[in-house]
Amino acid sequence: MDEREELTAELQWIKYRTRMLDVIEEKLLRMRQIAEIIKESNLSADEIESINMEFNNLAEQIRALDGESRKVDENIDNE
Incomplete structure (x- = not known):
């Protein structure tokens, strides 16, 4: 994996993680x-x-x- 692919993969993980943090925030608000x-x-x-x-x-x-x-590696491919 070259540097561009690594950065793309990292960006995809960041987007995924951000979405999950939004869901977590909703649940925390309910709590x-x-x-x-x-x-x-x-x-x-x-x-x-x-x-x-x-x-x-x-x-x-x-x-x-x-x-x-x-889990970075598993979630990057799910985008």
Whole structure:
């Protein structure tokens, strides 16, 4: 791979990573909304458990997206 191809591949990865970071940001914003709801509400134990499950699910999705989008070699070919 010559320098031009390497730069092109790096640019493709940067674009991919940026898109994944945008998705992660959306999920983080939802997590913040959830935290605000819990903070401002008097919720039952069942409601808290349900919200906590959603919060944890979002956290798992964020970890997966972050980990996957850091893999440079595999994602460059997917563009």
